[in-house]
Amino acid sequence: MASSKNIGDQIFNAVQNAVDSQDFSNLQSTIEKSIGIAAEGIARGLSSASDGIRRGQEQYALAQAKKRREEQMATIYANPSGQRSVGIALVGWGVVLGVPGLAGTIFTIGAGSILVGSILAAATVAGGALFAMGIKRLNLVNRFERYRDAIGLRDFCYLDEIAASTADTTENVRQNVKAMLSHGLFKQAALGDGENFLALTNDAYQQYRQARGKALEKKQQRALTQSEHSQLDAETQALLARGNAYIAQIRESNKAIPNPEFSKKIDQIEHVVRTIFERAAERPEVIDDLDHLMDYYLPTTVKLLDAYRDLDAQPIQSETISQSKREIEGALDSLNVAFEKLLDSVFRDMAIDVSSDISVLHTVLAQEGLVESPFDKQKSE
Known part of the structure; x- marks a missing residue:
């Protein structure tokens, strides 16, 4: 791309040559060509700058959206790293107690030391229990992360939806969710009646309780009416x-x-x-x-x-x-x-109800100035 200095020199030289030769026939086309080259260069520069600004804005918007999502997720879900650390620690202690205990038990029993063998056997059992608990806790954390990804930022969901998303049974999901709730992996969540509805926030659970109460009230009213x-x-x-x-x-x-x-x-x-x-x-x-x-x-x-x-x-x-x-x-x-x-x-009762509704409607419309009030009619008469 020609620099602005070179373009300026080209225009100056073209003008000077035209003056010297007294031939101005090509001057206009030369100037227009030079200006066109300059404008094209400026447009390319502006376009490049605009693309850079747009990319920057898009990256900023994506970063902000990611930040907002992380903040919202943090209000619903706990960080599972703590539970994962507990699981790893349990596995580690299980190995520390279990492996030496098992080896020592075999050796001492072979040597005829019943008492020491019994103690080491107890250590082996304890180590095995800790190891199993650790593996169970790690599996629970892994399932929690899968459930979290399936639910996202929804206020509520049904357990059969989670089961379908994670290729599991609804009953397994129900037991896992209960364990996750007991370990505090869901910060605000609660299971609804029937244990198939999971409210992820306190507000969602309150709305669920209100809706449930109204539905129960309607059901009782229908039963009373039918009776x-x-x-x-x-x-x-x-x-x-x-x-x-x-x-x-x-x-x-x-x-x-x-x-x-x-x-x-x-x-x-x-x-x-x-x-x-x-x-x-x-x-x-x-x-x-x-x-x-x-x-x-x-x-x-x-x-x-x-x-x-x-x-x-x-x-x-x-x-x-x-x-x-x-x-x-x-x-x-x-x-x-x-x-x-x-x-x-x-049909008299229906007529009375209709007449009452119409009277109330006219009163409301008159108060809002949409129709003439009967009192205004009397005054005008």
Whole structure:
């Protein structure tokens, strides 16, 4: 790359030559070429500097992220080096006691010294126990590091997830986690109910306990509700069975009467009565309001329909028969009105709840200035 001094010299010489020769035809192209070379060099320099800055920023960001992760990991997991040192020490003491003890036991027993042999044998057993404890502790530390890598910075996890990540059984993971907790390898962790849930932080465990408590409360509430409903099941089922029997009789009579206009009235009655019974199945407490329906309205309806069907089936429709049929139609109209009023009554509680909700909604909206307050309406009027 040409230096700025050389480029400046090139431009100066080009200008001087043009002045001396009075030929300026190539001066512009020469200057532009020199400036282009200079600009290209500057751009390469800036690009190189920019790349260096970007690499530095990336390295700094990675270093900071690594530092933050290490700090977060340190709040969840203990440094296992202490437990590893304990394991190594136990193995070392096991070897120190076990190997000489074993050799001495063999020698002294061969020499006939029972007492010394017994002492050395005890030392051998103690050394073997220490060695086994050390190996177990080292294996636990190795498993802890694998569990730590599998869990990472999560606030909680399930033991079967750890088992899947470490190619182990859930029961082995459960026993290992308990041992790790007893040795303080998890700083804040606790096992949840059922010992399949591991909360890694105190906050996560508290949230788990709260969620568990709410779930238990809901379960108890459902059980209580089911118990209350089960006490009403027999009464409800008996009422629904009687109601369905009446509906079946109404439908049968309707099919047997070839009168489209009359059938429309019967269809309406059947629809209203069916809706009442569906409401009773959902809200058994309305059963007490259905005494008149079961004891008078429905039996009367069925009786009138049977009479109408018999009258309609007569081969000669005399004036008396026609008059009786008209009277039955009028009575059924009155019963239809009664059924609809009864339907309104069994939905009254829902209407009250809806009205209350709407009233509260209007009050809240008025307080927030989203609708006109009823008090403001009165003032404006």
